[in-house]
Amino acid sequence: MKKDIHPEYREIVFKDVSSDFEILTRSTMKTDLTTTYNGKEYPMIKLDISSASHPFYTGKQKILDTEGRIEKFKKKFGSHYASLGKKK
Incomplete structure (x- = not known):
């Protein structure tokens, strides 16, 4: 290895502040x-x-409910937006 071109490889502490x-x-x-x-x-x-605070590793992961998303949209906005895309 060439001298004085490599970074210093040392022990270091990584601290999760959360x-x-x-x-x-x-x-x-x-x-x-x-x-x-x-x-x-x-x-x-x-x-x-x-890994000590990430929801995936701690088991506190939220699972999103994807069922009924289209129905919720239609209920909220009605058929008004559906009719905007149609050309007469």
Whole structure:
């Protein structure tokens, strides 16, 4: 490998700010933030969402009801919009 062309590969803490979940891993990302993890100080990257807070992984996923969407539209707007598309 060539010297001085590769980014620094180091241990870093990723912290999910919505659930206070932290994970220690290795990365080349740069940051000025630091945190203490298991008694040692590491650079930290803040995350908005992770597997600890994502609805798909936590089981709090909302399932949308797609049945009756056309009927709801017709009930709300009537046949007025249907007649606009027809040419006489």
